[in-house]
Amino acid sequence: MNAQLLTGKNVIVQGITGSHGSFHTRAMIAAGTNIVAGTTPGKAGQNVDGIPVYNSIVDVQNDMSVDTSVIFVPAAFAKSAILEAIDAKVPLIVCITEGIPIHDMLQIRQHLEKSSSQLIGPNCPGILMPGIIKLGIIPAAMGLAGTVGIVSRSGTLTYEAMAGLTEYGVGQKYVIGIGGDPINGTGFTDCLELFQNDPDVDRIVLIGEIGGTTEYQAADYIAEHVSKPVYAYVTGHHAPEGVQLGHAGAILGSQQESAKAKTDYLRRNGARTSTSITSLLTAVTSDKK
Amino acid sequence: MKLLEYEGKKILQTSNIAVPKSFVAGESADFLPAVLKSQVPVGGRGKAGGVVIVKDDAEYTAEREKISHLEIKGYTPKTILAEQPLDIDRELYLSLVIDKATASTELMAHKRGGVEVEDNAAEDFLKLTLETGSADAAGQQLADYYDLPDKTFALQDLVEKLYVLFNQQDMTLLEINPLVLTKTGELVAADAKITLDDAAQFRHPDWSFELDPVETNFVTLDETGNVATIANGAGLAMATVDAVADNGMKPANFLDIGGGANEASVLAAFKRITEYSHVKVIIINIFAGITRCDEVARAIIAARAQLDDLPPLAIRLAGTNYEQAAKLLQQQNIPIHANLDQALAAAKELT
Incomplete structure:
Protein backbone atom coordinates (compact mmCIF):
# COMPACT_ATOMS: atom_id res chain seq x y z
CA MET A 1 0.00 0.00 0.00
CA ASN A 2 1.37 3.45 -0.84
CA ALA A 3 0.68 6.93 0.56
CA GLN A 4 -0.81 8.30 -2.70
CA LEU A 5 -3.58 5.71 -2.50
CA LEU A 6 -4.84 7.18 0.77
CA THR A 7 -4.85 10.78 -0.44
CA GLY A 8 -6.67 10.29 -3.74
CA LYS A 9 -8.38 13.50 -4.86
CA ASN A 10 -12.02 12.59 -5.47
CA VAL A 11 -13.83 10.85 -2.62
CA ILE A 12 -17.42 9.56 -2.79
CA VAL A 13 -19.71 8.18 -0.09
CA GLN A 14 -21.85 5.10 -0.80
CA GLY A 15 -24.97 5.34 1.34
CA ILE A 16 -24.67 9.12 1.64
CA THR A 17 -28.38 9.71 2.30
CA GLY A 18 -28.55 7.46 5.38
CA SER A 19 -28.25 8.92 8.89
CA HIS A 20 -24.67 7.70 9.43
CA GLY A 21 -23.73 8.48 5.84
CA SER A 22 -24.88 12.10 5.93
CA PHE A 23 -23.62 12.79 9.49
CA HIS A 24 -20.15 11.50 8.72
CA THR A 25 -20.01 13.09 5.27
CA ARG A 26 -20.22 16.47 7.02
CA ALA A 27 -17.55 15.43 9.54
CA MET A 28 -15.23 14.21 6.77
CA ILE A 29 -15.60 17.49 4.85
CA ALA A 30 -14.83 19.41 8.04
CA ALA A 31 -11.64 17.33 8.40
CA GLY A 32 -10.43 18.34 4.94
CA THR A 33 -11.74 15.48 2.76
CA ASN A 34 -12.72 16.38 -0.79
CA ILE A 35 -16.09 14.66 -1.08
CA VAL A 36 -17.36 15.14 -4.61
CA ALA A 37 -20.44 12.91 -4.75
CA GLY A 38 -22.49 10.26 -3.03
CA THR A 39 -24.56 7.30 -4.14
CA THR A 40 -27.82 5.80 -2.98
CA PRO A 41 -29.80 3.67 -5.45
CA GLY A 42 -32.99 5.48 -6.50
CA LYS A 43 -31.99 8.84 -5.03
CA ALA A 44 -30.23 10.40 -8.01
CA GLY A 45 -30.77 14.16 -8.27
CA GLN A 46 -30.97 14.76 -4.52
CA ASN A 47 -28.11 16.39 -2.64
CA VAL A 48 -26.61 16.23 0.85
CA ASP A 49 -25.33 19.67 1.90
CA GLY A 50 -24.82 20.45 -1.77
CA ILE A 51 -23.01 17.17 -2.54
CA PRO A 52 -24.76 15.60 -5.54
CA VAL A 53 -26.31 12.15 -5.11
CA TYR A 54 -26.17 9.55 -7.92
CA ASN A 55 -27.78 6.14 -8.32
CA SER A 56 -24.51 4.31 -8.89
CA ILE A 57 -20.73 4.70 -9.05
CA VAL A 58 -20.80 4.24 -12.83
CA ASP A 59 -23.13 7.24 -13.05
CA VAL A 60 -20.70 9.29 -10.96
CA GLN A 61 -17.84 8.19 -13.20
CA ASN A 62 -19.67 9.58 -16.25
CA ASP A 63 -19.19 13.02 -14.69
CA MET A 64 -15.89 12.69 -12.81
CA SER A 65 -13.21 10.25 -11.76
CA VAL A 66 -13.45 8.45 -8.41
CA ASP A 67 -10.33 7.75 -6.34
CA THR A 68 -11.86 6.60 -3.09
CA SER A 69 -15.22 5.38 -1.83
CA VAL A 70 -16.31 5.33 1.80
CA ILE A 71 -19.18 2.90 2.42
CA PHE A 72 -21.92 3.41 5.04
CA VAL A 73 -24.68 1.17 3.63
CA PRO A 74 -26.42 -1.30 5.99
CA ALA A 75 -24.97 -4.83 6.35
CA ALA A 76 -27.67 -6.43 4.20
CA PHE A 77 -26.58 -4.37 1.18
CA ALA A 78 -22.89 -4.00 1.96
CA LYS A 79 -21.77 -6.91 -0.23
CA SER A 80 -23.41 -5.36 -3.29
CA ALA A 81 -21.93 -1.97 -2.43
CA ILE A 82 -18.37 -3.31 -2.08
CA LEU A 83 -18.65 -5.41 -5.26
CA GLU A 84 -20.00 -2.36 -7.11
CA ALA A 85 -16.94 -0.37 -6.05
CA ILE A 86 -14.58 -3.20 -7.05
CA ASP A 87 -16.29 -3.57 -10.45
CA ALA A 88 -16.01 0.21 -10.97
CA LYS A 89 -12.26 -0.12 -10.33
CA VAL A 90 -12.26 2.36 -7.44
CA PRO A 91 -8.64 2.29 -6.21
CA LEU A 92 -9.41 2.64 -2.47
CA ILE A 93 -12.57 1.34 -0.78
CA VAL A 94 -13.18 1.99 2.93
CA CYS A 95 -16.10 0.03 4.38
CA ILE A 96 -17.36 1.19 7.78
CA THR A 97 -20.39 -1.15 7.91
CA GLU A 98 -20.41 -3.76 10.66
CA GLY A 99 -22.21 -7.11 10.77
CA ILE A 100 -21.52 -8.30 7.21
CA PRO A 101 -22.02 -12.10 6.97
CA ILE A 102 -18.80 -14.09 6.64
CA HIS A 103 -19.96 -15.80 3.42
CA ASP A 104 -20.35 -12.36 1.83
CA MET A 105 -16.78 -11.57 2.82
CA LEU A 106 -15.60 -14.84 1.23
CA GLN A 107 -17.09 -13.71 -2.10
CA ILE A 108 -15.71 -10.20 -1.71
CA ARG A 109 -12.20 -11.51 -1.04
CA GLN A 110 -12.34 -13.62 -4.21
CA HIS A 111 -13.28 -10.54 -6.25
CA LEU A 112 -10.64 -8.42 -4.52
CA GLU A 113 -7.88 -10.88 -5.35
CA LYS A 114 -8.66 -10.50 -9.05
CA SER A 115 -8.83 -6.70 -8.86
CA SER A 116 -6.47 -3.80 -8.21
CA SER A 117 -8.73 -2.20 -5.56
CA GLN A 118 -7.57 -1.94 -1.95
CA LEU A 119 -10.28 -2.55 0.69
CA ILE A 120 -10.00 -1.22 4.25
CA GLY A 121 -12.46 -2.93 6.62
CA PRO A 122 -15.28 -3.77 6.91
CA ASN A 123 -16.38 -3.14 10.50
CA CYS A 124 -13.71 -0.50 10.89
CA PRO A 125 -13.41 3.22 11.67
CA GLY A 126 -11.33 3.92 8.54
CA ILE A 127 -8.39 6.26 8.11
CA LEU A 128 -7.41 9.62 9.54
CA MET A 129 -4.35 11.58 8.47
CA PRO A 130 -4.64 14.53 10.88
CA GLY A 131 -4.82 17.84 9.05
CA ILE A 132 -4.91 16.10 5.65
CA ILE A 133 -7.78 13.67 5.11
CA LYS A 134 -10.38 11.62 6.95
CA LEU A 135 -11.96 8.55 5.34
CA GLY A 136 -14.43 7.13 7.85
CA ILE A 137 -15.49 7.98 11.37
CA ILE A 138 -12.31 8.54 13.43
CA PRO A 139 -12.94 11.70 15.52
CA ALA A 140 -10.60 14.19 13.84
CA ALA A 141 -10.58 16.62 16.76
CA MET A 142 -8.66 14.06 18.85
CA GLY A 143 -5.87 13.72 16.30
CA LEU A 144 -2.70 15.81 15.98
CA ALA A 145 -0.52 16.00 12.88
CA GLY A 146 2.83 14.33 13.44
CA THR A 147 5.08 11.37 12.77
CA VAL A 148 3.51 8.25 14.32
CA GLY A 149 1.74 5.56 12.29
CA ILE A 150 -1.04 3.74 14.15
CA VAL A 151 -2.71 0.56 12.92
CA SER A 152 -5.34 -1.30 14.95
CA ARG A 153 -7.92 -4.07 14.56
CA SER A 154 -10.19 -2.44 17.14
CA GLY A 155 -12.10 0.76 16.38
CA THR A 156 -12.42 2.40 19.76
CA LEU A 157 -8.91 1.34 20.72
CA THR A 158 -7.67 3.17 17.63
CA TYR A 159 -9.22 6.34 19.04
CA GLU A 160 -7.85 5.64 22.48
CA ALA A 161 -4.28 5.28 21.20
CA MET A 162 -4.56 8.37 19.01
CA ALA A 163 -6.13 10.57 21.70
CA GLY A 164 -3.61 9.36 24.27
CA LEU A 165 -0.69 10.29 22.03
CA THR A 166 -2.28 13.65 21.23
CA GLU A 167 -2.64 14.35 24.95
CA TYR A 168 1.10 13.78 25.35
CA GLY A 169 1.76 16.10 22.39
CA VAL A 170 2.85 13.26 20.11
CA GLY A 171 1.28 13.66 16.67
CA GLN A 172 0.28 11.09 14.05
CA LYS A 173 0.79 10.88 10.31
CA TYR A 174 -1.53 7.90 9.88
CA VAL A 175 -4.30 6.50 12.06
CA ILE A 176 -5.76 3.36 10.47
CA GLY A 177 -8.40 1.03 11.87
CA ILE A 178 -8.39 -2.16 9.75
CA GLY A 179 -11.44 -3.69 11.44
CA GLY A 180 -12.16 -6.65 13.65
CA ASP A 181 -13.92 -9.08 11.32
CA PRO A 182 -12.35 -12.52 10.83
CA ILE A 183 -12.16 -11.96 7.06
CA ASN A 184 -11.38 -8.46 5.84
CA GLY A 185 -9.40 -6.47 3.29
CA THR A 186 -6.22 -4.65 4.30
CA GLY A 187 -4.14 -6.30 7.00
CA PHE A 188 -1.37 -5.27 9.36
CA THR A 189 1.41 -5.95 6.88
CA ASP A 190 0.00 -3.56 4.23
CA CYS A 191 0.03 -0.79 6.84
CA LEU A 192 3.49 -1.69 8.19
CA GLU A 193 4.81 -1.47 4.63
CA LEU A 194 3.22 1.98 4.24
CA PHE A 195 4.71 3.23 7.52
CA GLN A 196 8.16 1.78 6.88
CA ASN A 197 8.37 3.35 3.42
CA ASP A 198 7.15 6.81 4.43
CA PRO A 199 10.16 8.90 5.57
CA ASP A 200 7.82 11.13 7.62
CA VAL A 201 6.99 8.24 9.98
CA ASP A 202 9.42 7.65 12.84
CA ARG A 203 7.41 5.40 15.18
CA ILE A 204 4.79 2.70 14.65
CA VAL A 205 1.98 1.65 16.99
CA LEU A 206 0.35 -1.73 16.33
CA ILE A 207 -2.73 -2.85 18.26
CA GLY A 208 -3.86 -6.45 17.89
CA GLU A 209 -6.49 -8.62 19.52
CA ILE A 210 -7.20 -12.16 20.59
CA GLY A 211 -8.50 -14.42 17.81
CA GLY A 212 -7.04 -15.14 14.39
CA THR A 213 -3.35 -15.18 13.51
CA THR A 214 -2.68 -11.94 11.62
CA GLU A 215 -0.42 -10.66 14.41
CA TYR A 216 2.00 -13.49 13.55
CA GLN A 217 2.29 -12.34 9.95
CA ALA A 218 2.79 -8.80 11.26
CA ALA A 219 5.59 -9.99 13.57
CA ASP A 220 7.32 -11.86 10.73
CA TYR A 221 7.05 -8.75 8.55
CA ILE A 222 8.52 -6.60 11.32
CA ALA A 223 11.49 -8.94 11.71
CA GLU A 224 12.23 -8.95 7.99
CA HIS A 225 11.29 -5.48 6.75
CA VAL A 226 10.74 -2.90 9.49
CA SER A 227 13.66 -0.87 10.86
CA LYS A 228 11.53 1.74 12.69
CA PRO A 229 10.52 1.15 16.32
CA VAL A 230 7.21 -0.75 16.60
CA TYR A 231 5.20 -0.47 19.83
CA ALA A 232 2.66 -3.26 20.13
CA TYR A 233 -0.24 -4.11 22.39
CA VAL A 234 -2.50 -7.13 21.93
CA THR A 235 -5.76 -6.70 23.80
CA GLY A 236 -7.64 -9.47 25.62
CA HIS A 237 -5.09 -10.81 28.14
CA HIS A 238 -7.94 -11.80 30.45
CA ALA A 239 -10.26 -13.31 27.84
CA PRO A 240 -11.59 -16.79 28.64
CA GLU A 241 -11.03 -19.49 26.00
CA GLY A 242 -13.87 -20.25 23.59
CA VAL A 243 -15.98 -17.26 24.60
CA GLN A 244 -16.64 -14.59 22.01
CA LEU A 245 -16.05 -11.07 23.32
CA GLY A 246 -18.07 -8.62 21.24
CA HIS A 247 -17.50 -8.79 17.49
CA ALA A 248 -16.93 -12.06 15.64
CA GLY A 249 -13.15 -11.78 15.34
CA ALA A 250 -12.61 -11.52 19.10
CA ILE A 251 -12.75 -15.14 20.13
CA LEU A 252 -9.91 -17.08 21.65
CA GLY A 253 -9.98 -20.41 19.83
CA SER A 254 -6.58 -21.82 20.73
CA GLN A 255 -3.54 -20.91 22.81
CA GLN A 256 -1.85 -19.63 19.66
CA GLU A 257 -4.61 -17.02 19.36
CA SER A 258 -4.16 -15.72 22.90
CA ALA A 259 -2.95 -12.22 23.73
CA LYS A 260 0.04 -13.65 25.60
CA ALA A 261 1.23 -15.91 22.77
CA LYS A 262 0.90 -13.10 20.24
CA THR A 263 2.62 -10.61 22.54
CA ASP A 264 5.53 -13.01 23.10
CA TYR A 265 5.92 -13.63 19.37
CA LEU A 266 5.82 -9.91 18.55
CA ARG A 267 8.48 -9.25 21.20
CA ARG A 268 10.73 -12.02 19.91
CA ASN A 269 10.49 -10.42 16.47
CA GLY A 270 11.60 -7.01 17.62
CA ALA A 271 8.44 -5.17 18.69
CA ARG A 272 8.36 -3.30 22.03
CA THR A 273 5.32 -4.81 23.69
CA SER A 274 2.98 -3.66 26.46
CA THR A 275 0.23 -5.45 28.37
CA SER A 276 -2.21 -2.53 28.62
CA ILE A 277 -3.15 0.50 26.55
CA THR A 278 -1.94 2.88 29.25
CA SER A 279 1.51 1.31 29.43
CA LEU A 280 1.64 1.29 25.62
CA LEU A 281 1.06 5.04 25.57
CA THR A 282 3.72 5.57 28.22
CA ALA A 283 6.21 3.51 26.21
CA VAL A 284 5.60 5.39 22.95
CA THR A 285 5.69 8.85 24.49
CA SER A 286 8.67 8.32 26.77
CA ASP A 287 10.75 7.73 23.63
CA LYS A 288 9.95 11.30 22.52
CA LYS A 289 12.35 12.48 19.86
CA MET B 1 -25.40 -19.91 16.59
CA LYS B 2 -25.09 -23.60 17.28
CA LEU B 3 -27.74 -26.06 16.15
CA LEU B 4 -28.66 -29.24 17.95
CA GLU B 5 -28.18 -32.57 16.15
CA TYR B 6 -31.85 -33.00 15.22
CA GLU B 7 -32.06 -29.45 13.85
CA GLY B 8 -28.92 -29.98 11.80
CA LYS B 9 -30.21 -33.27 10.39
CA LYS B 10 -33.46 -31.59 9.38
CA ILE B 11 -31.42 -29.18 7.26
CA LEU B 12 -29.44 -32.07 5.73
CA GLN B 13 -32.70 -33.81 4.84
CA THR B 14 -33.91 -30.78 2.87
CA SER B 15 -31.15 -31.71 0.39
CA ASN B 16 -31.94 -35.44 0.51
CA ILE B 17 -28.79 -36.29 2.40
CA ALA B 18 -29.34 -39.65 4.09
CA VAL B 19 -29.82 -39.55 7.87
CA PRO B 20 -31.13 -42.35 10.12
CA LYS B 21 -34.90 -42.75 10.29
CA SER B 22 -35.98 -40.93 13.44
CA PHE B 23 -38.65 -39.41 15.68
CA VAL B 24 -38.60 -36.93 18.53
CA ALA B 25 -39.01 -39.10 21.64
CA GLY B 26 -42.45 -38.49 23.18
CA GLU B 27 -44.69 -40.60 25.43
CA SER B 28 -44.51 -43.65 23.19
CA ALA B 29 -42.05 -44.92 20.60
CA ASP B 30 -42.83 -44.78 16.87
CA PHE B 31 -40.58 -47.80 16.35
CA LEU B 32 -38.22 -50.03 18.32
CA PRO B 33 -35.42 -50.82 18.77
CA ALA B 34 -34.14 -47.24 18.78
CA VAL B 35 -31.12 -45.20 19.88
CA LEU B 36 -32.10 -42.43 22.29
CA LYS B 37 -29.85 -39.38 21.98
CA SER B 38 -29.79 -36.44 24.37
CA GLN B 39 -29.93 -33.17 22.38
CA VAL B 40 -27.29 -31.05 24.08
CA PRO B 41 -24.77 -28.80 22.30
CA VAL B 42 -21.64 -30.46 23.73
CA GLY B 43 -19.39 -33.39 22.87
CA GLY B 44 -18.93 -36.51 24.97
CA ARG B 45 -22.65 -37.36 25.15
CA GLY B 46 -22.05 -41.08 24.72
CA LYS B 47 -19.52 -41.34 27.56
CA ALA B 48 -21.83 -39.31 29.83
CA GLY B 49 -24.71 -41.73 29.28
CA GLY B 50 -26.68 -39.50 26.94
CA VAL B 51 -26.86 -42.06 24.10
CA VAL B 52 -28.63 -45.37 24.88
CA ILE B 53 -30.08 -48.23 22.80
CA VAL B 54 -33.57 -49.37 23.88
CA LYS B 55 -35.27 -52.56 22.71
CA ASP B 56 -38.78 -52.54 24.19
CA ASP B 57 -41.39 -50.14 25.56
CA ALA B 58 -40.35 -50.56 29.19
CA GLU B 59 -36.72 -49.72 28.41
CA TYR B 60 -37.85 -46.85 26.21
CA THR B 61 -39.90 -45.23 28.99
CA ALA B 62 -37.26 -45.74 31.67
CA GLU B 63 -34.28 -44.53 29.61
CA ARG B 64 -36.17 -41.58 28.13
CA GLU B 65 -37.01 -40.45 31.67
CA LYS B 66 -33.39 -40.90 32.80
CA ILE B 67 -31.85 -39.00 29.87
CA SER B 68 -34.31 -36.14 30.18
CA HIS B 69 -32.89 -35.40 33.66
CA LEU B 70 -29.27 -36.19 32.88
CA GLU B 71 -27.10 -33.06 32.97
CA ILE B 72 -24.17 -33.13 30.55
CA LYS B 73 -21.54 -30.39 30.90
CA GLY B 74 -24.11 -27.96 32.26
CA TYR B 75 -26.92 -28.81 29.82
CA THR B 76 -30.07 -30.87 30.31
CA PRO B 77 -31.93 -31.67 27.09
CA LYS B 78 -35.27 -30.19 26.09
CA THR B 79 -35.46 -32.67 23.24
CA ILE B 80 -34.51 -36.34 22.95
CA LEU B 81 -33.99 -37.78 19.49
CA ALA B 82 -34.80 -41.45 18.79
CA GLU B 83 -33.15 -43.08 15.78
CA GLN B 84 -33.16 -46.42 14.04
CA PRO B 85 -29.85 -48.21 14.86
CA LEU B 86 -27.45 -48.45 11.91
CA ASP B 87 -25.70 -51.59 10.74
CA HIS B 204 -33.05 -16.19 6.94
CA PRO B 205 -36.41 -15.25 8.43
CA ASP B 206 -37.06 -18.99 8.85
CA TRP B 207 -34.16 -19.46 11.30
CA SER B 208 -35.65 -20.44 14.63
CA PHE B 209 -33.82 -22.88 16.84
CA GLU B 210 -33.87 -24.29 20.35
CA LEU B 211 -30.69 -22.64 21.61
CA ASP B 212 -30.50 -18.86 21.88
CA PRO B 213 -27.57 -17.18 20.20
CA VAL B 214 -24.70 -16.93 22.68
CA GLU B 215 -24.45 -13.53 24.30
CA THR B 216 -21.19 -11.91 23.27
CA ASN B 217 -21.41 -8.40 24.67
CA PHE B 218 -21.61 -9.23 28.38
CA VAL B 219 -19.29 -11.90 29.75
CA THR B 220 -18.59 -12.70 33.40
CA LEU B 221 -14.86 -13.09 33.98
CA ASP B 222 -14.72 -13.45 37.78
CA GLU B 223 -17.76 -13.35 40.06
CA THR B 224 -15.52 -12.32 42.95
CA GLY B 225 -13.98 -9.43 41.01
CA ASN B 226 -13.88 -6.04 42.71
CA VAL B 227 -14.14 -3.84 39.63
CA ALA B 228 -16.91 -3.96 37.03
CA THR B 229 -16.28 -2.53 33.57
CA ILE B 230 -18.45 -0.90 30.93
CA ALA B 231 -16.92 0.24 27.64
CA ASN B 232 -17.91 0.73 24.02
CA GLY B 233 -16.34 -1.40 21.32
CA ALA B 234 -14.94 -4.90 21.89
CA GLY B 235 -11.35 -3.71 21.70
CA LEU B 236 -11.75 -0.90 24.21
CA ALA B 237 -13.78 -3.17 26.51
CA MET B 238 -11.02 -5.81 26.46
CA ALA B 239 -8.40 -3.10 26.93
CA THR B 240 -10.29 -1.71 29.93
CA VAL B 241 -10.30 -5.20 31.49
CA ASP B 242 -6.55 -5.54 30.78
CA ALA B 243 -5.84 -2.12 32.31
CA VAL B 244 -7.85 -2.93 35.46
CA ALA B 245 -5.89 -6.16 35.94
CA ASP B 246 -2.58 -4.48 35.10
CA ASN B 247 -3.28 -2.00 37.91
CA GLY B 248 -3.65 -4.75 40.47
CA MET B 249 -7.46 -4.87 40.61
CA LYS B 250 -9.75 -7.81 39.77
CA PRO B 251 -12.04 -7.29 36.76
CA ALA B 252 -15.45 -8.92 37.23
CA ASN B 253 -16.78 -8.68 33.71
CA PHE B 254 -16.38 -7.69 30.07
CA LEU B 255 -19.12 -5.43 28.71
CA ASP B 256 -19.19 -3.90 25.26
CA ILE B 257 -22.16 -1.57 25.35
CA GLY B 258 -21.76 -0.83 21.64
CA GLY B 259 -22.65 2.32 19.76
CA GLY B 260 -26.18 2.71 21.07
CA ALA B 261 -25.67 3.46 24.76
CA ASN B 262 -29.07 4.63 26.02
CA GLU B 263 -30.88 4.75 29.35
CA ALA B 264 -32.31 1.25 28.98
CA SER B 265 -28.99 -0.38 28.04
CA VAL B 266 -27.05 1.41 30.80
CA LEU B 267 -29.73 0.51 33.35
CA ALA B 268 -29.64 -3.14 32.26
CA ALA B 269 -25.84 -3.13 32.59
CA PHE B 270 -25.97 -1.58 36.07
CA LYS B 271 -28.56 -4.13 37.23
CA ARG B 272 -26.39 -7.05 36.14
CA ILE B 273 -23.33 -5.55 37.76
CA THR B 274 -25.10 -5.14 41.12
CA GLU B 275 -25.46 -8.95 41.14
CA TYR B 276 -21.70 -9.20 41.73
CA SER B 277 -21.43 -8.81 45.48
CA HIS B 278 -17.71 -7.94 45.60
CA VAL B 279 -17.74 -5.02 43.18
CA LYS B 280 -16.54 -1.81 44.84
CA VAL B 281 -16.47 0.44 41.77
CA ILE B 282 -17.72 0.51 38.19
CA ILE B 283 -15.35 1.86 35.57
CA ILE B 284 -17.15 3.36 32.59
CA ASN B 285 -14.82 3.93 29.66
CA ILE B 286 -16.50 5.40 26.59
CA PHE B 287 -14.70 6.73 23.55
CA ALA B 288 -17.35 8.23 21.37
CA GLY B 289 -17.05 8.12 17.60
CA ILE B 290 -20.51 7.21 16.35
CA THR B 291 -21.72 7.28 19.97
CA ARG B 292 -22.27 10.75 21.48
CA CYS B 293 -20.96 11.48 25.00
CA ASP B 294 -23.90 13.64 26.06
CA GLU B 295 -26.33 10.80 25.31
CA VAL B 296 -24.19 8.45 27.40
CA ALA B 297 -24.07 10.98 30.25
CA ARG B 298 -27.87 11.39 30.22
CA ALA B 299 -28.26 7.61 30.22
CA ILE B 300 -25.88 7.25 33.18
CA ILE B 301 -27.68 9.96 35.17
CA ALA B 302 -31.13 8.52 34.50
CA ALA B 303 -30.12 4.91 35.21
CA ARG B 304 -28.23 5.84 38.37
CA ALA B 305 -31.28 7.58 39.77
CA GLN B 306 -33.24 4.33 39.57
CA LEU B 307 -30.87 2.22 41.68
CA ASP B 308 -30.11 2.66 45.39
CA ASP B 309 -27.35 0.11 45.81
CA LEU B 310 -25.19 1.10 42.85
CA PRO B 311 -21.43 1.02 43.59
CA PRO B 312 -19.55 4.30 42.95
CA LEU B 313 -18.70 5.14 39.35
CA ALA B 314 -15.34 6.04 37.85
CA ILE B 315 -16.31 7.60 34.54
CA ARG B 316 -14.06 8.40 31.66
CA LEU B 317 -15.69 9.88 28.57
CA ALA B 318 -13.97 11.18 25.46
CA GLY B 319 -14.85 12.10 21.90
CA THR B 320 -17.96 13.49 20.24
CA ASN B 321 -19.89 16.01 22.41
CA TYR B 322 -17.58 15.59 25.42
CA GLU B 323 -18.12 19.16 26.72
CA GLN B 324 -21.91 18.81 26.97
CA ALA B 325 -21.45 15.49 28.75
CA ALA B 326 -18.98 16.91 31.26
CA LYS B 327 -21.39 19.76 32.06
CA LEU B 328 -24.32 17.36 32.58
CA LEU B 329 -22.35 15.12 34.93
CA GLN B 330 -20.88 18.03 36.90
CA GLN B 331 -24.39 19.37 37.51
CA GLN B 332 -25.13 16.04 39.22
CA ASN B 333 -21.84 16.11 41.15
CA ILE B 334 -20.67 12.99 39.33
CA PRO B 335 -16.89 13.19 38.80
CA ILE B 336 -15.65 12.71 35.24
CA HIS B 337 -12.08 11.79 34.36
CA ALA B 338 -10.21 13.02 31.32
CA ASN B 339 -8.38 9.77 30.61
CA LEU B 340 -8.30 6.10 31.55
CA ASP B 341 -5.25 6.52 33.82
CA GLN B 342 -7.14 8.95 36.06
CA ALA B 343 -10.26 6.78 36.11
CA LEU B 344 -8.11 3.79 37.10
CA ALA B 345 -6.44 5.79 39.87
CA ALA B 346 -9.85 6.87 41.22
CA ALA B 347 -11.08 3.26 41.09
CA LYS B 348 -7.96 2.00 42.84
CA GLU B 349 -8.69 4.22 45.83
CA LEU B 350 -12.11 2.64 46.23
CA THR B 351 -10.95 -1.01 46.14
Missing part, protein backbone atom coordinates in the same frame (compact mmCIF):
# COMPACT_ATOMS: atom_id res chain seq x y z
CA ILE B 88 -22.22 -50.05 10.72
CA ASP B 89 -19.40 -51.14 8.45
CA ARG B 90 -17.15 -48.08 8.75
CA GLU B 91 -17.21 -44.74 10.60
CA LEU B 92 -15.72 -41.82 8.63
CA TYR B 93 -15.19 -38.13 9.38
CA LEU B 94 -16.24 -35.26 7.07
CA SER B 95 -16.53 -31.54 7.72
CA LEU B 96 -16.72 -28.18 5.97
CA VAL B 97 -15.31 -25.11 7.68
CA ILE B 98 -14.32 -21.55 6.79
CA ASP B 99 -10.57 -21.04 6.99
CA LYS B 100 -10.25 -17.43 8.10
CA ALA B 101 -6.55 -17.17 7.32
CA THR B 102 -6.99 -18.08 3.65
CA ALA B 103 -10.59 -16.82 3.29
CA SER B 104 -11.72 -20.11 1.79
CA THR B 105 -14.07 -23.02 2.45
CA GLU B 106 -12.14 -26.13 3.48
CA LEU B 107 -13.26 -29.74 3.43
CA MET B 108 -11.64 -31.96 6.04
CA ALA B 109 -11.90 -35.73 6.13
CA HIS B 110 -10.53 -38.66 8.07
CA LYS B 111 -10.75 -42.42 7.53
CA ARG B 112 -11.34 -43.04 11.21
CA GLY B 113 -14.30 -41.00 12.39
CA GLY B 114 -16.33 -41.38 15.55
CA VAL B 115 -15.75 -40.38 19.13
CA GLU B 116 -11.96 -40.54 19.06
CA VAL B 117 -11.46 -38.41 15.95
CA GLU B 118 -9.51 -35.73 17.86
CA ASP B 119 -6.88 -38.35 18.68
CA ASN B 120 -5.92 -38.61 15.03
CA ALA B 121 -2.80 -36.66 14.13
CA ALA B 122 -3.62 -33.34 12.43
CA GLU B 123 -1.48 -34.20 9.40
CA ASP B 124 -3.49 -37.39 8.77
CA PHE B 125 -6.58 -35.41 7.76
CA LEU B 126 -7.36 -34.89 4.10
CA LYS B 127 -7.80 -31.15 3.48
CA LEU B 128 -9.28 -29.74 0.27
CA THR B 129 -10.31 -26.22 -0.69
CA LEU B 130 -13.85 -26.12 -2.07
CA GLU B 131 -15.10 -23.61 -4.61
CA THR B 132 -17.92 -23.49 -7.11
CA GLY B 133 -17.46 -26.35 -9.58
CA SER B 134 -14.89 -28.25 -7.53
CA ALA B 135 -17.23 -30.75 -5.87
CA ASP B 136 -16.69 -33.50 -8.44
CA ALA B 137 -12.92 -33.38 -8.14
CA ALA B 138 -13.20 -33.23 -4.34
CA GLY B 139 -15.60 -36.21 -4.30
CA GLN B 140 -13.14 -38.18 -6.43
CA GLN B 141 -10.26 -37.39 -4.07
CA LEU B 142 -12.43 -38.23 -1.11
CA ALA B 143 -13.31 -41.64 -2.57
CA ASP B 144 -9.62 -42.37 -3.15
CA TYR B 145 -8.71 -41.21 0.36
CA TYR B 146 -11.48 -43.20 2.07
CA ASP B 147 -10.54 -46.13 -0.20
CA LEU B 148 -14.14 -46.39 -1.43
CA PRO B 149 -13.79 -46.32 -5.24
CA ASP B 150 -17.30 -47.67 -5.77
CA LYS B 151 -18.70 -44.70 -3.78
CA THR B 152 -17.19 -42.03 -6.03
CA PHE B 153 -20.52 -40.89 -7.48
CA ALA B 154 -22.18 -40.93 -4.06
CA LEU B 155 -19.38 -38.88 -2.50
CA GLN B 156 -19.34 -36.38 -5.38
CA ASP B 157 -23.08 -35.93 -4.90
CA LEU B 158 -22.67 -35.60 -1.13
CA VAL B 159 -19.90 -32.97 -1.36
CA GLU B 160 -21.92 -30.97 -3.90
CA LYS B 161 -25.01 -30.99 -1.66
CA LEU B 162 -23.06 -30.13 1.48
CA TYR B 163 -21.24 -27.27 -0.24
CA VAL B 164 -24.50 -25.79 -1.56
CA LEU B 165 -26.12 -26.06 1.88
CA PHE B 166 -23.05 -24.60 3.56
CA ASN B 167 -23.34 -21.48 1.42
CA GLN B 168 -27.12 -21.18 1.23
CA GLN B 169 -27.58 -21.55 4.97
CA ASP B 170 -24.65 -19.28 5.93
CA MET B 171 -22.89 -22.02 7.88
CA THR B 172 -19.50 -21.51 9.48
CA LEU B 173 -19.18 -25.18 10.47
CA LEU B 174 -20.80 -28.34 9.11
CA GLU B 175 -19.43 -31.51 10.67
CA ILE B 176 -20.64 -35.04 10.06
CA ASN B 177 -19.00 -37.36 12.55
CA PRO B 178 -19.43 -40.13 11.99
CA LEU B 179 -20.38 -40.41 8.37
CA VAL B 180 -21.41 -44.07 8.48
CA LEU B 181 -20.93 -46.59 5.69
CA THR B 182 -23.58 -49.22 6.40
CA LYS B 183 -23.13 -52.91 5.68
CA THR B 184 -25.57 -52.49 2.82
CA GLY B 185 -23.25 -49.86 1.31
CA GLU B 186 -25.18 -46.70 2.12
CA LEU B 187 -23.53 -43.45 3.32
CA VAL B 188 -25.53 -42.02 6.23
CA ALA B 189 -24.95 -38.89 8.32
CA ALA B 190 -25.16 -40.42 11.81
CA ASP B 191 -24.50 -37.10 13.57
CA ALA B 192 -24.54 -33.45 12.52
CA LYS B 193 -22.90 -30.48 14.13
CA ILE B 194 -23.78 -27.18 12.46
CA THR B 195 -22.95 -23.58 13.37
CA LEU B 196 -24.70 -20.71 11.57
CA ASP B 197 -23.43 -17.15 11.15
CA ASP B 198 -25.54 -14.91 13.43
CA ALA B 199 -24.78 -11.93 11.19
CA ALA B 200 -26.77 -13.56 8.36
CA GLN B 201 -30.02 -13.81 10.33
CA PHE B 202 -31.50 -10.94 8.29
CA ARG B 203 -31.73 -13.10 5.16
